[in-house]
Amino acid sequence: MNLHEYQSKKLLKSYQIDIPNGQIISSQIPDSIKLHLKKNTAFVFKSQIHAGGRGKSGGVELINNLKDAEDFISNQLGSKLKTYQNLPHGQPVNKILVEEKIAIERELYFSILIDRQTESIIILCSTEGGTEIEDTAKKNENLIFKEYISVGEFPTEQQINNLSKKLKISIETYLEFKNFLQNAFKLFLEKDLSLMEVNPLIISKNNKIVALDCKISLDDNALFKHETLRDSFDWSQVDEKEAEAHRAGLNYIALEGTIGCMVNGAGLAMATMDLIKHSGGLPANFLDVGGGASAETVSKAFKILLSDKNVRVVLVNIFGGIMRCDLIADGIVSAIKDVGIKIPIVVRLEGTNVEIGKKILDQSKLNITSADSLSDAAKQAVLFSKA
Numbered sequence: 214m215n216l217h218e219y220q221s222k223k224l225l226k227s228y229q230i231d232i233p234n235g236q237i238i239s240s241q242i243p244d245s246i247k248l249h250l251k252k253n254t255a256f257v258f259k260s261q262i263h264a265g266g267r268g269k270s271g272g273v274e275l276i277n278n279l280k281d282a283e284d285f286i287s288n289q290l291g292s293k294l295k296t297y298q299n300l301p302h303g304q305p306v307n308k309i310l311v312e313e314k315i316a317i318e319r320e321l322y323f324s325i326l327i328d329r330q331t332e333s334i335i336i337l338c339s340t341e342g343g344t345e346i347e348d349t350a351k352k353n354e355n356l357i358f359k360e361y362i363s364v365g366e367f368p369t370e371q372q373i374n375n376l377s378k379k380l381k382i383s384i385e386t387y388l389e390f391k392n393f394l395q396n397a398f399k400l401f402l403e404k405d406l407s408l409m410e411v412n413p414l415i416i417s418k419n420n421k422i423v424a425l426d427c428k429i430s431l432d433d434n435a436l437f438k439h440e441t442l443r444d445s446f447d448w449s450q451v452d453e454k455e456a457e458a459h460r461a462g463l464n465y466i467a468l469e470g471t472i473g474c475m476v477n478g479a480g481l482a483m484a485t486m487d488l489i490k491h492s493g494g495l496p497a498n499f500l501d502v503g504g505g506a507s508a509e510t511v512s513k514a515f516k517i518l519l520s521d522k523n524v525r526v527v528l529v530n531i532f533g534g535i536m537r538c539d540l541i542a543d544g545i546v547s548a549i550k551d552v553g554i555k556i557p558i559v560v561r562l563e564g565t566n567v568e569i570g571k572k573i574l575d576q577s578k579l580n581i582t583s584a585d586s587l588s589d590a591a592k593q594a595v596l597f598s599k600a
């Protein structure tokens with residue numbers, strides 16, 4: 214689960230990490246800021262979306278007068294900001310963070326992440342802050358410095374010292390750097406993060422270490438421990454269909470293809486998508502309706518699938534293990550009638566009472582093609598998708 218920059222910074226602050234003074238706005242510029250702008254005080258205006266690369270796409274601007282501030286607000290608020298990270302759709306800007314402008318001496322890159330390969334936590338730093346770390350990794354890998362920390366341990370004085378030297382932190386700033394790093398690490402562990410990226414982490418003209426930007430991802434499996442954070446998730450940042458599926462208790466991920474998939478079980482859903490691709494088609498989504506899919510769930514799932522205008526055919530692949538196939542077939546038929554589906558539906562049922570189930574589908578007189586096997590179903594669906 215991702216947090217917005219302003220939410221991430223609030224967490225940093227609660228761990229004694231320095232951030233610029235700021236205010237979050239969602240409609241008008243408050244009078245206090247207007248007053249300063251009239252005197253040409255500079256602020257940084259930052260559109261809040263779950264993606265980086267905003268600086269290069271007009272989502273972060275240095276502003277020192279009321280006219281520019283008002284232009285920025287009216288251009289950004291309510292619009293979709295596209296950056297290289299969230300193409301092709303972009304994400305809506307509903308909030309803007311207005312911060313004091315900090316005079317930067319140096320921009321560093323700092324992140325903490327989990328490395329599955331070494332089963333440890335990595336602290337990754339670079340002298341090349343402010344730019345995309347992927348670029349630095351490609352161009353000049355030896356400007357990226359890493360320290361590995363085993364699970365249950367903390368960065369040692371030696372490790373902190375190593376990073377500090379490589380980042381060319383001055384002796385006067387060392388203690389502050391050490392405090393920053395230890396607090397960031399503590400936050401990473403205590404809030405069960407999977408990623409914390411501070412880019413740039415800056416050294417200011419007056420030798421302070423300040424987090425100018427921050428991206429935090431929490432481990433979804435640990436969210437039950439952090440209710441307040443979990444509830445602060447901004448659903449406007451994900452695909453509308455995915456948000457609705459989540460509310461309906463469905464596991465849905467939107468994709469780019471034309472074949473809508475309704476499957477029970479994540480493994481079966483993946484196998485179905487593989488077979489569609491193997492047969493020359495492209496799935497429009499991943500959808501796991503779960504083990505005990507009811508007629509209502511199936512109906513809701515159809516609605517979500519069909520709200521994707523690219524979908525030209527729906528492939529239903531359900532294994533009736535816990536549920537009986539005749540009940541599932543009833544559910545499919547009533548869902549189709551309920552939703553009023555006009556595109557072809559290919560259904561592959563397997564499991565208990567499969568023959569009765571197929572009969573129900575055949576007798577429904579709806580635009581349903583009943584398939585005998587999964588590969589048969591995939592082939593049929595691909596044919597329809599190209600018709």
Ligand code: GDP
Binds near residue numbers: 257312315316
């Ligand atoms: P991103 O492009 O989405 O990663 O957004 P950032 O928050 O990293 O902002 C982009 C760039 O704006 C930073 O790398 C800084 O160079 C610049 N910037 C942001 N805040 C300040 C500030 O307070 N002072 C100055 N001088 N520059 C800033």
Ligand code: MN
Binds near residue numbers: 426
């Ligand atoms: Mn950044």
